[in-house]
Amino acid sequence: MTARPHVLYAGLHLLDRQLVDADGMLAGKVDDLELEPDGTETDGTGPPPPLIVRSICFGHGALWRRLGSGRLGSWLEQRHDHPRERIAHLPLSRVDRIGPSIVVTARHEDLATYDTEQWVRDHVTAHIKGSTHATE
Amino acid sequence: MRLSELLHRSVVDADGGESFGVVVDVRLVLDGPTDSAGEPTYRVDGLVVGRRAAVARLGLLGRDVHGPALLVRPARWFGGHRDYVPWTAVQSYDGDIVRITGRPVDLPVTTTPP
Numbered sequence: 001m002t003a004r005p006h007v008l009y010a011g012l013h014l015l016d017r018q019l020v021d022a023d024g025m026l027a028g029k030v031d032d033l034e035l036e037p038d039g040t041e042t043d044g045t046g047p048p049p050p051l052i053v054r055s056i057c058f059g060h061g062a063l064w065r066r067l068g069s070g071r072l073g074s075w076l077e078q079r080h081d082h083p084r085e086r087i088a089h090l091p092l093s094r095v096d097r098i099g100p101s102i103v104v105t106a107r108h109e110d111l112a113t114y115d116t117e118q119w120v121r122d123h124v125t126a127h128i129k130g131s132t133h134a135t136e
Numbered sequence: 137m138r139l140s141e142l143l144h145r146s147v148v149d150a151d152g153g154e155s156f157g158v159v160v161d162v163r164l165v166l167d168g169p170t171d172s173a174g175e176p177t178y179r180v181d182g183l184v185v186g187r188r189a190a191v192a193r194l195g196l197l198g199r200d201v202h203g204p205a206l207l208v209r210p211a212r213w214f215g216g217h218r219d220y221v222p223w224t225a226v227q228s229y230d231g232d233i234v235r236i237t238g239r240p241v242d243l244p245v246t247t248t249p250p
Contacts, residue, residue: 004166008178010139011161033139035180038169047227047237052168053178057138066140093173 003097010053018101019058021108028113030102031062034089055089056102059112062088077112088112147185147234150227156219156240160186163220163244182222185240218243 008014010033019027033053040049057065061076077088090104090111097103108114125131139162147156161184168179219240227235 004178006166007181008164008166009161009184010164011143015139035137035139035142038177038179047224048229050168050223051137051180053164053180065138091171092177093171093175 003099004095005098008098013098014056014102019108019111019113020101020103021111022096022103022105023107025108027104027106027108027111028058030056030058032057032066053092055091056095056104057089059086059088060115061112086110086112086114142183142229142234145229145232145234147183147221147236147240149239150235150237152233152235156221156236157185157187159183159234160218180223182220182244183226183234184243185219185221186217220244 005013014030014033017030019030021027034055034057035051036054037049038052042049057077059076061072061074061078064072064076065074087106087110090106094105095102096105142162143159145159147159148154149156163181163184164178165181166176166178168177171177220243221234221236221240225236225238227237229235
């Protein structure tokens with residue numbers, strides 16, 4: 001059973017909250033939410049159907065879309081959503097706990113937010129003298 | 137659609153003649169259809185409407201600040217007035233505008249934040 005409050009304010013309680021993975025590792029921030037109609041049939045002339053939260057979005061693509069660069073953001077998200085790439089969305093069913101941080105049932109290495117960390121490790125930290133074999 | 141596409145949209149009446157502010161936040165209630173894990177999803181219950189979106193993100197929701205006394209007055213002043221539009225009153229959300237029927241109501245009493 002997951003721990004979720006009954007009422008939330010999306011901007012205040014979800015956006016920019018810290019993501020924590022299943023092992024307790026920091027995994028970036030929530031950058032956006034995917035909303036979709038709940039499936040209620042409408043005839044197209046009345047009020048819009050209710051919206052439900054389908055997934056949380058994170059990573060460069062979601063952030064660029066949120067900042068207004070939809071084309072670049074979509075491209076980055078599609079790149080991440082390739083089966084062999086990292087995940088840029090997680091369905092709400094994979095959110096284990098919502099509180100001061102958002103705990104998800106995924107490993108931080110599998111999330112799109114890990115890209116920057118990996119890039120810095122490969123291109124910066126790895127070139128610093130003494131950064132490898134620290135225990136030897 | 138994305139939550140960010142809903143935030144900051146102008147909220148106007150059905151005729152577009154009266155502006156009530158912009159969407160500063162979205163209230164979610166955990167009573168939507170069940171997901172693949174059999175648990176309820178969050179449903180968009182309504183829109184928080186105000187003039188100062190950035191302040192709302194800081195948690196300064198005006199009337200919800202009850203203390204300490206030193207902070208109450210500045211928080212209510214900075215937070216400005218907040219109204220609420222139940223989703224059932226939303227007529228359409230095209231472009232950058234949300235059209236509603238009727239007028240915004242008082243913000244529902246919030247539960248303890250997470």
